[in-house]
Amino acid sequence: MRDDGPRLPTSPGFWRSPLRGTWFTSVLGLVLLVGVTVLFVTGLVSYAAYNPDLAPVNDQTPDKGLLGFYLFSWPTNPPWLYRLTQGLHVTLGITLIPVLLAKLWSVVPKLFALPPARSLAHALERISLLLLVGGGLFEFTTGVLNIQLDYVFPGSFYPLHFYGAWVFFAAFLAHAALKTPKALRAVRERRRGEDGQASPGPDEGGPASPRPDAPTVDRRGALWFVGGASLLLFLTTAGQSIGGALRRTALLAPHGWADPGGGPNGFQINKTAAYAGVGTKQTAAETWRLVVTAPGGRTVRLTRAELLRLPQHSAALPIACVEGWSTADQWWRGVRLRDLAALVGYDGDPPDVLVESLQLHGAFRRAALRADQVADPRSLLALRVNGEDLSPDHGYPARVIVPAAPGVLNTKWVARMTFGEL
Numbered sequence: 001m002r003d004d005g006p007r008l009p010t011s012p013g014f015w016r017s018p019l020r021g022t023w024f025t026s027v028l029g030l031v032l033l034v035g036v037t038v039l040f041v042t043g044l045v046s047y048a049a050y051n052p053d054l055a056p057v058n059d060q061t062p063d064k065g066l067l068g069f070y071l072f073s074w075p076t077n078p079p080w081l082y083r084l085t086q087g088l089h090v091t092l093g094i095t096l097i098p099v100l101l102a103k104l105w106s107v108v109p110k111l112f113a114l115p116p117a118r119s120l121a122h123a124l125e126r127i128s129l130l131l132l133v134g135g136g137l138f139e140f141t142t143g144v145l146n147i148q149l150d151y152v153f154p155g156s157f158y159p160l161h162f163y164g165a166w167v168f169f170a171a172f173l174a175h176a177a178l179k180t181p182k183a184l185r186a187v188r189e190r191r192r193g194e195d196g197q198a199s200p201g202p203d204e205g206g207p208a209s210p211r212p213d214a215p216t217v218d219r220r221g222a223l224w225f226v227g228g229a230s231l232l233l234f235l236t237t238a239g240q241s242i243g244g245a246l247r248r249t250a251l252l253a254p255h256g257w258a259d260p261g262g263g264p265n266g267f268q269i270n271k272t273a274a275y276a277g278v279g280t281k282q283t284a285a286e287t288w289r290l291v292v293t294a295p296g297g298r299t300v301r302l303t304r305a306e307l308l309r310l311p312q313h314s315a316a317l318p319i320a321c322v323e324g325w326s327t328a329d330q331w332w333r334g335v336r337l338r339d340l341a342a343l344v345g346y347d348g349d350p351p352d353v354l355v356e357s358l359q360l361h362g363a364f365r366r367a368a369l370r371a372d373q374v375a376d377p378r379s380l381l382a383l384r385v386n387g388e389d390l391s392p393d394h395g396y397p398a399r400v401i402v403p404a405a406p407g408v409l410n411t412k413w414v415a416r417m418t419f420g421e422l
């Protein structure tokens with residue numbers, strides 16, 4: 001009768017896969033060392049791009065305290081900046097999922113090892129591993145749910161994902177500090193082994209099984225498999241950010257392959273006018289007026305026809321959504337934001353502005369823009385796009401478009417603009 005050996009996962013002999021081992025885990029760990037660091041930095045950048053310290057309306061994580069130490073005034077150049085950073089954040093996040101799962105699989109035996117703590121240092125390391133594994137799974141899960149428009153989290157995505165990121169990355173840094181030297185040594189030794197210069201020693205303290213089953217694939221083959229899965233996820237996600245003909249390959253992205261229709265307004269949208277509760281009654285020429293005001297100062301009410309009679313300017317700018325998808329540059333035409341500021345008395349450098357929308361539903365019915373964003377000559381209250389009036393779903397009668405700003409700050413169906421100290 002075949003001896004199946006230990007039955008409890010607490011015993012190393014319970015884990016029979018011949019693939020586990022320090023080298024296998026180290027290669028995955030080193031890939032995550034670079035990948036997760038880029039994810040954390042691009043994530044922090046995503047939060048900074050909201051200019052959350054400009055006004056409470058832009059800040060979905062107001063209680064962040066010291067965790068906002070790094071915030072800076074988000075630039076308007078290069079105009080594709082947020083398209084790049086957020087496209088990278090989401091695409092890399094998806095692409096790394098097979099690596100993260102393979103890494104967790106490769107060390108599972110260690111999570112069950114007894115005793116749970118051999119010393120205080122070992123106990124602290126194990127607690128950091130729980131924060132690492134828990135934080136990592138939490139970050140990747142909330143991220144994926146968010147871009148799949150599946151808002152099933154226990155609360156708002158922003159603070160959950162933001163605080164989760166700090167917990168995960170702090171545990172990740174501790175783990176990397178402890179393990180990177182060993183991981184580099186393991187990779188170097190293997191390479192020397194392959195060059196026949198020295199054979200790697202036994203997997204002392206590593207996750208290798210003491211009684212492995214017969215191999216069906218070797219560790220290198222298994223890594224190719226993980227790499228192949230990552231490549232597949234990359235190829236079915238990146239198209240939503242790169243755009244053009246590749247957009248149709250973004251099979252996993254809700255906004256990626258959906259056909260936006262042809263013509264000048266035929267490019268991706270996030271929220272439709274119907275979803276936002278904006279109807280023709282509110283946008284009709286008889287009823288709609290843009291209110292431009294400055295606290296304690298002048299107020300002007302403009303019809304769309306009057307806006308079209310003001311000096312018109314054009315700018316080629318993309319829409320870059322926080323969910324990672326983006327459009328190619330579109331030709332927007334309308335009134336410069338700084339010219340609207342001048343209408344209410346700001347002839348010199350324009351101030352910050354609070355923009356309010358007609359929309360009834362959805363986040364960011366109000367958004368604030370910093371003075372440098374208002375001053376940028378490409379920052380427009382767009383009335384037309386690609387030579388045609390904006391469609392209702394792209395924000396007719398008028399929408400804001402600012403270079404390098406996250407999509408949510410380019411307010412659609414604009415009703416009111418308040419220039420001045422926010």
Ligand code: HEM
Nearest residue numbers: 039040043044047093094139140143144158162165322323
């Ligand atoms: C599959 C993996 C991931 C996906 C799909 C993802 C997706 C996203 C999305 C869509 C946002 C923007 C949210 C918004 O502004 O509406 C975001 C923000 C962010 N992500 Fe991720 N993320 C992933 C993994 C991670 C990981 C592993 C970290 C940390 C190491 C991280 C850190 C952040 C941070 C700090 C923010 C800013 C949050 C904020 O604006 O309040 N993300 N992520």
